[in-house]
Amino acid sequence: MPCNCCEITDNAFSEAEARAELRNYRRRGPMNQTKLILEAIRSLGIKNANLLDIGGGVGAIHHELLEDMAREATHVDASSAYLKEAKLEAARRGHGERVHFIHADFTDVASELPKADVVTLDRVVCCYPDFHRLLKAATDHSQRALAFTYPRETWYMRFALKVANFFQGLRKDPFRVFLHPVAEMDALLKTEGFERVSLRRLFVWEMALYQRR
Numbered sequence: 001m002p003c004n005c006c007e008i009t010d011n012a013f014s015e016a017e018a019r020a021e022l023r024n025y026r027r028r029g030p031m032n033q034t035k036l037i038l039e040a041i042r043s044l045g046i047k048n049a050n051l052l053d054i055g056g057g058v059g060a061i062h063h064e065l066l067e068d069m070a071r072e073a074t075h076v077d078a079s080s081a082y083l084k085e086a087k088l089e090a091a092r093r094g095h096g097e098r099v100h101f102i103h104a105d106f107t108d109v110a111s112e113l114p115k116a117d118v119v120t121l122d123r124v125v126c127c128y129p130d131f132h133r134l135l136k137a138a139t140d141h142s143q144r145a146l147a148f149t150y151p152r153e154t155w156y157m158r159f160a161l162k163v164a165n166f167f168q169g170l171r172k173d174p175f176r177v178f179l180h181p182v183a184e185m186d187a188l189l190k191t192e193g194f195e196r197v198s199l200r201r202l203f204v205w206e207m208a209l210y211q212r213r
């Protein structure tokens with residue numbers, strides 16, 4: 001784990017949190033913003049897709065898409081706790097051989113990874129300070145589509161993230177959450193040859209689906 005950023009992210013997600021998230025996923029299925037990503041990707045009608053899930057957490061996206069439209073998946077995650085739970089669940093579902101798990105900051109290992117048909121980042125850009133670097137590396141790896149979720153740019157989300165970061169500071173925990181400017185993320189994706197084909201909103205999260213032009 002060469003970068004400090006990755007170490008900070010790794011420490012931010014405990015084994016207990018990851019276990020609880022997997023329990024919730026088993027009981028209730030994917031979270032609402034994850035459902036938006038799944039619907040959006042499925043709407044493209046791609047068959048036998050090769051999926052790259054960046055910061056996949058307990059792996060809900062690949063667990064679901066490997067059931068119908070994906071052939072194989074790569075899950076790159078900075079959190080060892082999440083990866084451990086994602087691997088357990090993939091094995092339980094009989095997908096163990098079809099998922100390649102990598103413990104790293106995606107931006108550090110991107111140059112060694114092959115391209116994929118579909119790239120997903122569900123609630124990931126908000127954990128990473130440099131969205132240019134992360135999204136640029138993600139677009140370089142997507143041959144057809146990219147879907148991601150991020151916190152909405154609303155007054156209440158600005159306030160909530162400020163409060164969360166204030167308490168992180170009090171705890172002397174260097175992990176921060178980020179509300180990146182949506183227009184700038186959209187402009188980056190356009191410059192990299194993508195167009196936005198779907199935009200959906202929940203109270204907290206927004207989901208955008210992009211296709212390569």
Ligand SMILES: C[S@@+](CC[C@H](N)C(=O)[O-])C[C@H]1O[C@@H](n2cnc3c(N)ncnc32)[C@H](O)[C@@H]1O
Nearest residue numbers: 055056057076077078079105106122123124127
């Ligand atoms: C809030 S969790 C979301 C997990 C999952 N996608 C979900 O929505 O349930 C953020 C995830 O992104 C990962 N992450 C953040 N920045 C990353 C990076 N640069 N490379 C790889 N993983 C990253 C974290 O380790 C964590 O698993």
